[in-house]
Amino acid sequence: MNDQRDFEYIVRTKKKDFTKADELFNIRYARFARSFHRQIPGYKMTSLKSLANLAHMIGLEGIYIKDESERLHLNSFKVMGGSFAIARFIQKKLNLSDEQLSYEYLVSPECHEKLKDMTFASATDGNHGRGIAWASMKLNLKCVIYVHKYTSQARIDAIRNYGARVEVIDGNYDDAVRQIAIDAEKYGWQIISDTSWPGYEEIPTWIMQGYTTIMLEAQEEFAGLGIIRPTHIFVQAGVGALAAATIGFYASLFKDDPPKFIVVEPDKAACIFETAKYNDGTLHNITGSLDTIMAGLACGEASPIAWSVLDGTVDAFMKVPDYTSARGMRILAVPLKGDPFVISGESGAVPLGALYSIMTEEGSEGLKAVLGLNEKSNVLIINTEGNTDPTHFRQIIWDGLDNVPKDYLTRK
Ligand SMILES: Cc1ncc(COP(=O)(O)O)c(C=O)c1O
Numbered sequence: 001m002n003d004q005r006d007f008e009y010i011v012r013t014k015k016k017d018f019t020k021a022d023e024l025f026n027i028r029y030a031r032f033a034r035s036f037h038r039q040i041p042g043y044k045m046t047s048l049k050s051l052a053n054l055a056h057m058i059g060l061e062g063i064y065i066k067d068e069s070e071r072l073h074l075n076s077f078k079v080m081g082g083s084f085a086i087a088r089f090i091q092k093k094l095n096l097s098d099e100q101l102s103y104e105y106l107v108s109p110e111c112h113e114k115l116k117d118m119t120f121a122s123a124t125d126g127n128h129g130r131g132i133a134w135a136s137m138k139l140n141l142k143c144v145i146y147v148h149k150y151t152s153q154a155r156i157d158a159i160r161n162y163g164a165r166v167e168v169i170d171g172n173y174d175d176a177v178r179q180i181a182i183d184a185e186k187y188g189w190q191i192i193s194d195t196s197w198p199g200y201e202e203i204p205t206w207i208m209q210g211y212t213t214i215m216l217e218a219q220e221e222f223a224g225l226g227i228i229r230p231t232h233i234f235v236q237a238g239v240g241a242l243a244a245a246t247i248g249f250y251a252s253l254f255k256d257d258p259p260k261f262i263v264v265e266p267d268k269a270a271c272i273f274e275t276a277k278y279n280d281g282t283l284h285n286i287t288g289s290l291d292t293i294m295a296g297l298a299c300g301e302a303s304p305i306a307w308s309v310l311d312g313t314v315d316a317f318m319k320v321p322d323y324t325s326a327r328g329m330r331i332l333a334v335p336l337k338g339d340p341f342v343i344s345g346e347s348g349a350v351p352l353g354a355l356y357s358i359m360t361e362e363g364s365e366g367l368k369a370v371l372g373l374n375e376k377s378n379v380l381i382i383n384t385e386g387n388t389d390p391t392h393f394r395q396i397i398w399d400g401l402d403n404v405p406k407d408y409l410t411r412k
Contacts, residue, residue, distance in 0.1 A: 029209045046214070348386070
């Protein structure tokens, strides 16, 4: 085994501050989001899958995968944010009370009459755009989605399937975000963005609060297993909205005894890692093609509002090579005997790949010790997507694309 780790990490020594987490993710917001989501036809809790055999093999008590590939047949968690933010936006626009805000009202002819000239718009790397297109279709409203030029055809087609107009922008995800902000102003579209920027924070906050339905469900599922809370949470980050929501929820709920929080990014698009590294109170961007297989995490600019939560809560930041995610996908798809299989895409599997690296690679002992990862640990991971790019999924799982270099092969 190579004694050199193949990932980089930063352990946060900064004093924790959960104020922002509590302000945005107090459990009452999660309960409200959940009460909205459960009205959506077809809503059901996604499974929390236990990989007990893998956990024992690598020296942990439990690994629990919240499987968002099952979410409303949309193959990703993203719709939880977009649907809730659109609901909140309409609530505010039409001056509805919390009690008046119902799914039934949103899809009613009366509501449509008031909104029929609206167009929702967003930039995306795929999954968020699909969620917004889906929600717009349910409301019978127009939707425009900008994708960047590295977006795969499968992801574009999946958005068009829900009736949205899709434009391909020359540049990366962050360029698409900037372009749609300009065009929305010009054409009067309403942006529903998962990332924030100065002066545009309310909708991204609603999106993050929408994600917390996932954590509320996970807590109910843990309760059913007699587990009060996970000891560790590994969460992947693009702009950091999901990470902020996940960590913010748990930090607010377990202020006095929080789990350890670890944020994982692709090494080619690690804007949150970079921001943590400089630790100078400003965001640090990554530019260029952001050429990673983890399409959902290919973001070079963190969401400021997400960072304001992560800054006070995270225990460690990691950046990992692409093959770590490919290995995670294979471990999930072909599990140890007795463990359930999980279909996980490139952005979904990376936290498991990162956990596997820490637990099996020499040179990781320091991190393992600081985080207290041991046979008493119960780790929560969110599988944020299924095979959202089916051909690439098969190339990785069947054809062995993005293979692990010899020095880092599994040894037992
Ligand atoms: C599958 C998947 N996982 C994780 C993320 C990361 O979410 P965020 O950009 O909020 O960090 C995304 C974002 O698009 C995604 O599509």
